[in-house]
Amino acid sequence: MIKYNICFVRRGDEILLLNRKCPPWMGCWNGVGGKLETNEAPRASMIRELEEETHIQEYSLSFKGVVTWSVNGGITGGMYLYLAEVPEVYVYETPVATDEGILDWKPVAWIIDKANAGIAANIPGSLELILHDPNCYDHRCTYENGKLIEQTPLQISSSIETDEELRKAFFINNLGNEVTI
Numbered sequence: 001m002i003k004y005n006i007c008f009v010r011r012g013d014e015i016l017l018l019n020r021k022c023p024p025w026m027g028c029w030n031g032v033g034g035k036l037e038t039n040e041a042p043r044a045s046m047i048r049e050l051e052e053e054t055h056i057q058e059y060s061l062s063f064k065g066v067v068t069w070s071v072n073g074g075i076t077g078g079m080y081l082y083l084a085e086v087p088e089v090y091v092y093e094t095p096v097a098t099d100e101g102i103l104d105w106k107p108v109a110w111i112i113d114k115a116n117a118g119i120a121a122n123i124p125g126s127l128e129l130i131l132h133d134p135n136c137y138d139h140r141c142t143y144e145n146g147k148l149i150e151q152t153p154l155q156i157s158s159s160i161e162t163d164e165e166l167r168k169a170f171f172i173n174n175l176g177n178e179v180t181i
């Protein structure tokens with residue numbers, strides 16, 4: 001059921017976001033990422049998407065959990081969630097037009113400000129945990145009629161680094177029964 005990944009690339013107090021040309025969240029700023037290929041492992045898939053969409057190669061990549069969404073109580077989809085940190089002095093000039101949309105650096109405070117329109121709805125409410133909390137969460141989102149009505153972070157584990165640890169943590173938390181990983 002988890003078919004996607006998403007990554008927030010952080011440079012100091014800025015995040016590299018993509019203004020998407022296509023659904024989902026067309027015309028909105030979102031993290032970079034995409035769909036996992038058949039039999040692709042989560043971390044390898046994230047590294048591939050980062051290369052394809054940004055060409056950035058020097059980063060430290062941390063697994064931060066998953067984002068799942070439920071409609072009428074049932075989990076219908078999800079994405080693996082990563083944070084990629086580049087040095088504050090990293091040179092990456094934007095805006096950059098790509099096949100997927102426009103990449104640009106946005107200040108963390110601007111993203112978290114809920115008054116901002118034009119950002120994928122579930123990012124402002126999750127970003128602080130993603131950036132500052134060492135634990136991994138299932139950021140569970142509930143949508144009704146296409147509108148985000150609730151967002152609850154459920155802690156999965158204190159830290160997960162490998163795909164094997166990820167599988168174990170999902171099993172221990174019984175999330176493996178609910179969310180196919």
Ligand SMILES: Nc1nc2c([nH]c(=O)n2[C@H]2C[C@H](O)[C@@H](COP(=O)(O)OP(=O)(O)OP(=O)(O)O)O2)c(=O)[nH]1
Nearest residue numbers: 004005006023024030032033034035079120122123
């Ligand atoms: N913030 C946020 N992002 C989402 C949600 N749903 C969802 O798929 N995404 C993300 C996951 C992926 O990073 C991206 C969708 O990936 P994509 O359709 O562009 O995948 P892709 O580049 O592999 O494209 P393709 O295989 O269709 O050509 O949007 C959501 O509800 N909130």
